Amino acid sequence: MSVAFSPGQEAARRLLAGPQRYTCLVGGTRSGKTFLTVRTIVVRGLKGAGSRHALLRFRANAARASIALDTLPAVMRTCFPGVALKEHRQDGFFELPNGSQFWIGGLDDKDRVEKILGLEFATMFLNEASQIPHSSATIAFTRLAQVVPGLKQRAFVDLNPVGKAHWTNQLFGEKRDPVSRQPLPDPDDYARAFLNPRDNAHNLSPDFLRALEGLPEKARKRFLEGVYVDEIDGALWTLEVLEKHRCRPEDIPEGRRAAVVVAVDPSGAASRQDEAADEIGIVVAARGTDSHGYVLEDLSCREAPAVWARRAVEAYHRYRADCIVAESNFGGAMVEATIRAADPNVPVRLVTASRGKAVRAEPVSTRYAQGQVHHAGRFPVLEDQLCAFAGSGYTGPGSPDHADACVWALTYLLGIADGTGILEFYRREAEAAPSIPTPQHGWSMPSGVVEGQVVLLAPPGTGTVIGLTGARYAPDADGLVRVAAEDAGPLRAAGFVDVEDAAA
Template sequence: MQVFNAMARFEKTPAQQHALELLQSPARHILLFGGSRSGKTFILIYALLVRALKAPGSRHAVLRYHGNGARYAVGFDTLPKVMALAFPGLKIDYIKSDNFFRLPNSSEIWLGGLDADERADRILGREFATIYFNECSEIPYSGITTALTRLAQKSGLKNRAYYDCNPSGRSHWSYKLFIEKVEPESRRPLAMPGNYVSMLMNPADNSVNLPEGYIENTLGSLSDRQRNRFLKGLWQDDSSNSLWTQELIDRSRVSDVPADLEQLVIGVDPAVTGSSSSDLTGIVAAGRSSNGEYYVLEDASLQSSPMIWARTVEHLYSKYAADRVVSEVNQGGDLIEMALRNVAPDIPYKAVRATRGKLLRAEPVAALYEQNKVHHVGFFPELEDEMCSYRGLDSQSSPDRLDALVWALTELSSRKNSALMPILA
């Protein structure tokens, strides 16, 4: 069967055409970084499909930190769009039991995660000709190095690793590896720097494929730090006046959830309205281990109606078998508990109220990070951006994710240290 008959010519942006040239270069590792919706994932999936069609029986992986992200954001969203536009005649089968797509030439595209419960089954048991690390800013470097041991299939193709991300802080491994050209852990110069190449792609490069007003209104309304990242694609410098720095967060980051978590809570900083101009509702899951260490497990913050965020809170509570939900009630009062009770009548709930200035209330939680007692399990770019840009009294934006984080950590730590008061309104 001539599977290439299924390919169609489609209009690539100049940036995507340049990216394809880079993807065909001698380099083994290629990073596309830049702002939101700049066409990075689309062109990488296109290139991966071309490779799969060129080499019958080859195997390729699309990996994120959590497998569900790869499955839904790429497998059920980007991949169908690429096929409809560039390969309209191509028929592929989805093998749900093992979470991969099979092409007519027997090549396979696997979707997986690099979190603890998926790594062994989905990655270590197979070899690949291509590994694509989607949203690599969320993946710890240890997960990258583990997965790269499986970039070893003999298929007739040059084995390659693709990466994409919205740039994180300059202390992130991707900046060290692709921009500084040093080994992220030892900081030694790369032995083969030419094997690591990168390219900036921004929304302006993909404007022809974006909704009207997305760049000017949606991205243009972000905070300076978020705009630099998601509009301009800039690597972030840590704020000199912030209570947190990216390095402070990175040095205690872990890949896996410990088995000895003895307390888990869901922290909520609720928005009482659900309009397009409303703040996010901050929703963060965190736990405390038996040795007094703290683990940030998930950031599920979203902009939604009270009913939707209440369902999200209930889902997270059930997912982690949490002990309670802790929510700030300075605004909304009984309406907050009512929204939760409508969804989960029996959920353990604690209302907390801020009574001190923001900066004073934030400092005790920042001190836990300085003592290396708080560990982020994986990467939470939006949350960490808020943390690294929070400057206390001169911070103008509402740090909703951060608020939820510190409510959760305050609840956990107050049971070990009654002197630590509720934090951050």
């Protein structure tokens, strides 16, 4: 069957058949890049009898839904209608009549990916690589080693472009190693092409293209124009950081857990069918004997109150937790009553969100960046939500219910359960710092203090801090800071002292 390609798609097709070992197709949504790549892989499979080809995404469920059940059947139906393709569902691959195999999986499925990457392949395809950490891509590329007569080894990558600092842009655009940032020794082995939905207009509706035209500028550049965009200002988490410090569940056995909590971020969901409501975030986390935080399980769900409460209580008993931590803003008394209805003996600690989500998340993200928090396994929805947090707020779709529960759990476990957030960092800094100098004789109360404010002396070297009220405070040249009375207590706990005490 003859298939017509647009000029842009034809150029990309030729590039995929080029002499380079690594090829990247960057494109907006529905630009045809994945179809073109899968078609090329099928051609390679038909050419090299008995060859193996890996088609991987970061999430296993996305790999099956997007490639196994959508793109691969569409390619076979449209381009190779007379070729039989047999699925070996239990083994996880599709097979051509000549014995060539297409292995489809996700890099987040530990057992499955070990099975796949235990083999050698003639083709390695990383689909939607914007979600794949560079470290995972590097490991996958090491399996590009099958020797097939008449077939050269090839790696293909495609993605909706993200930030300009992403490893695909460094590797295929800047031609630099993403780790060392040094120029590639073999830059000609890396090639890239750009596509956008207009290149696939003959397969798309005019309404769809108009909808993309109306997107906000940054989203428009990514999903319509298919180009890399500037990074999100103040991004708090990245997949690279999560992957770098990830551990296995067996790395944090019960004997290494100093404390465990089950955190609940409730919503107004009435039942599983209440799709308009947010999910109830339920995350189990531990503080290890090494004082690091460990995320053990994400049990978030959209269920009726009695159902999610039982889910949380079952986790409390299964993990021998110390307590259930629940946000009280969404009907605190009702939340506690719902949990106690499932088990009246479970200790419940209610916490109040007096600050914005990003402000609460920031000190927790700092612990991640410092390697003090580890995910004991993979939690796809939770991790996607964390990576959508920026200093300006949550930039992802819907509500970050999984992430909120995670932040509550780690905030409680890491010694900042009073909500002081990043102030815990300053308290520790103050403990390690020299004693606060005694003010010089004649030092007077600063002017401008109004009723309801307290004047404190900050620990040496302190920068801007955030109070419980959400207010930001920056000490002046003398180390003095005027704060709201309700913020004074947590600041004192963090090492700040009253002016009168310092002068005594």
